[in-house]
Amino acid sequence: MSFFGKLKSIFKNFAFAKNNEKLEEILIEADFGVKLATALAKEIGSKGDITEALKNKIDTIISPLIAEINVNSDKHPFVIVLEGVNGSGKTTTVAKLAYHFRQMGLSVDIVACDTFRVAATDQLAVWANKLNCRIFCGNTNPEKPREPASLAYEALSNSKSDILLIDTAGRLQNNTNLMNELAKIHRVLAKIDDSAPHETILVLDATTGQNMVEQVNEFQKIHPITGLILNKLDGNAKGGTLVRVVNEFKLPIYGVGIGETEKDFEAFSVEKFLKDLMEK
Ligand SMILES: Nc1nc2c(ncn2[C@@H]2O[C@H](COP(=O)(O)OP(=O)(O)OP(=O)(O)O)[C@@H](O)[C@H]2O)c(=O)[nH]1
Numbered sequence: 001m002s003f004f005g006k007l008k009s010i011f012k013n014f015a016f017a018k019n020n021e022k023l024e025e026i027l028i029e030a031d032f033g034v035k036l037a038t039a040l041a042k043e044i045g046s047k048g049d050i051t052e053a054l055k056n057k058i059d060t061i062i063s064p065l066i067a068e069i070n071v072n073s074d075k076h077p078f079v080i081v082l083e084g085v086n087g088s089g090k091t092t093t094v095a096k097l098a099y100h101f102r103q104m105g106l107s108v109d110i111v112a113c114d115t116f117r118v119a120a121t122d123q124l125a126v127w128a129n130k131l132n133c134r135i136f137c138g139n140t141n142p143e144k145p146r147e148p149a150s151l152a153y154e155a156l157s158n159s160k161s162d163i164l165l166i167d168t169a170g171r172l173q174n175n176t177n178l179m180n181e182l183a184k185i186h187r188v189l190a191k192i193d194d195s196a197p198h199e200t201i202l203v204l205d206a207t208t209g210q211n212m213v214e215q216v217n218e219f220q221k222i223h224p225i226t227g228l229i230l231n232k233l234d235g236n237a238k239g240g241t242l243v244r245v246v247n248e249f250k251l252p253i254y255g256v257g258i259g260e261t262e263k264d265f266e267a268f269s270v271e272k273f274l275k276d277l278m279e280k
């Protein structure tokens with residue numbers, strides 16, 4: 001039974017006041033987290049049409065944070081760093097953003113800072129070629145991978161494009177060495193342009209659930225995250241956690257990934273999200 005169907009059937013037979021606890025339970029089960037679940041149950045539990053009330057509430061939380069990356073043409077290049085855990089969709093997102101900006105008539109350079117895996121650079125080189133972007137890459141010799149920060153420095157020193165997209169290696173948020181490496185990328189970029197990077201986007205795999213909150217927390221410790229991209233919304237996304245992450249961090253949502261091609265990127269739609277949440 002769908003999440004909202006489940007809600008409806010439970011509330012059909014009971015008085016509202018008695019069931020705040022049950023609503024809370026369901027919201028926790030749907031990954032909203034205890035804090036938000038309790039707050040929502042308290043607020044919504046006394047309303048007549050719970051489904052509508054919940055929809056409205058989710059809309060109020062998410063809608064104000066739907067945003068577009070605002071490219072400031074005074075910053076040249078406008079530097080965007082993509083970060084996230086392994087497999088969250090960073091490299092594919094670089095391709096999606098490159099395509100998006102190319103469509104706007106902007107020139108785009110890409111930096112393959114995942115220098116430790118030859119396959120990572122190859123994957124990005126294929127995209128760069130397809131999307132007509134210049135690529136900076138370091139690991140011509142897999143025995144001696146280039147230091148990511150040094151490559152980022154070289155790229156920003158030499159790029160003449162409107163946009164510089166920096167792909168980074170996937171890392172677990174609790175891996176200190178790799179997190180320090182990320183901090184170093186930020187430091188060297190700021191040496192060239194103290195306002196860079198102009199956007200630091202955390203790419204989240206929306207199917208991973210609870211752990212997303214911890215990911216945002218840990219990446220924020222390295223450098224302020226300026227926005228989120230939520231990937232794999234075409235898959236079995238954990239709806240509740242998304243609402244929770246958005247509610248907790250109040251970070252702009254710059255878009256969602258809905259597939260594996262460069263075109264599978266769009267603005268977050270609350271309407272579509274709620275429809276999916278109800279059907280899943
Ligand atoms: N269905 C779906 N698949 C996606 C989406 N975004 C990325 N993928 C797939 O997820 C897998 C991982 O994507 P990558 O872009 O390589 O992820 P990454 O974060 O760069 O991975 P690492 O560099 O290994 O950390 C690939 O098979 C992608 O095609 C999406 O929005 N929807």
Ligand SMILES: [Mg+2]
Nearest residue numbers: 090091114120
């Ligand atoms: Mg990658």
